[in-house]
Amino acid sequence: MNSPERNLTHEQFISTAIDAINTEKAALALLTEQIDDRFAQACDIILACQGRVVVTGMGKSGLIGRKIAATFASTGTPAFFMHPGEAGHGDLGMLVKGDVLLAISNSGESDEIKMLLPVVKRLNIPLISISRDKRGMLPHAADIILTLGKSQEACPLNLAPTSSTTATLALGDALAVALVHARNFTSEDFALSHPAGALGRQLLTRVEDLMHTKSEDLPLINQQAPLQEALFIMSAGRLGMTVVTDDKSKVVGIFTDGDLRRGLEKGIDLQTPMRELMVSNPRRINKSMRASDALSVMNENAISQLLIVDDEQRLEAIITVHDLLQAGVK
Structure with a gap:
């Protein structure tokens, strides 16, 4: 049963906002402690990829995964998002030899991703996982385990993905930025994938x-x-x-x-x-x-x-x- 609404003063609204942001800042600080040789190995695997980076994740992890895939694709790393639920009903055909799978699950126990793992293994596709820690089905199956650290969610119930999704997005951005440096990706390269925007006109029009x-x-x-x-x-x-x-x-x-x-x-x-x-x-x-x-x-x-x-x-x-x-x- 829903609890009755409680009105907050303007000061309380501002205070809760600052608390939420500080909680997510703490999650990002914790994430920096997780960046080690595993991150560099993940970059090596993606750079060596002859196909595409296929990003998957369920729920809020999937929403973040879509953004990560879009950032990869626009910065020189061919990538797309594959919904794990749909993958079990035919979309897994998107994944082929030569690809790399980047799977996101904060708990490491997503049932939808679990169903995909036998096929991933059979195709000998490198698997990079992103999860809270190294526990769980997904990290155990992964070739490279990237972790976020066990942070407090900004949600007062510590239930809704907030800090964890922020950290996941930051980790995805960190991968994309590292790959931009590794590929010597230029502003002209960026413009080629953004021809319709103002930036594309600025960089491409002669x-x-x-x-x-x-x-x-x-x-x-x-x-x-x-x-x-x-x-x-x-x-x-x-x-x-x-x-x-x-x-x-x-x-x-x-x-x-x-x-x-x-x-x-x-x-x-x-x-x-x-x-x-x-x-x-x-x-x-x-x-x-x-x-x-x-x-x-x-x-x-x-x-x-x-x-x-x-x-x-x-x-x-x-x-x-x-x-x-x-x-x-x-």
Whole structure:
């Protein structure tokens, strides 16, 4: 029978929250004492794995297992979660030779995992267990036994998995981080598995993916041409600028809307040649540069466009700040 509700004061709510967090901090401190050569051996086994790391666990352990598998998969260790209950009804076919099984059970006595062990043994699949201590069916069957330590749950009844699940998640993260270091996993590698997010756009998008190329009738004008002609080219190009070239079509300068406004304030004539109005030696970049790095160059130099030239210093493409922002590059 449920006990009647008891209202807490705001101070009591805050006090219980702090107590819960401190209890879980103690569980993490206890976990650090459990990290020894067994952890390093588990890393060796996963690094040597020719297949996938299959993570399994029941109940709250399963929820944590899903997160651990997702973290592995996004940081260079192919992994997925297998529900132990469903595994006994056909999903065990997901597990094949060459895989590694990471099984989680705080008590070490999960019946659902116990049913899987004969098949795991027959397939000669390395088994890494995560449990409170070395007692129990699962640790006894494991090749590597990772332990959390017997901590107090943050639940006041010491029943609901709280501190133990926090410690399990931290141990899974520790494995993933150690493997990131071992594999020399880079931010570019990370982006390949996150192409749809902002991070993926930042790390994967290159200037060549967004730039305006020669086929788009880039705004070009000879340095001897008058301002009047440049205005027509700028309007047609719709980039708010024109690139100035010499008689050999090599880039020598740039002229923008901003330069035009400043020139008009000084009373320039429409017949003034571009060589007298252009900004010489405009910034040039390589088309293989990250788009996010190109945006940084623009911000640092207070400019809104960059030129991409070939080996002969002829204009190959243009990229503007508008192109970058429109693509979601930050």
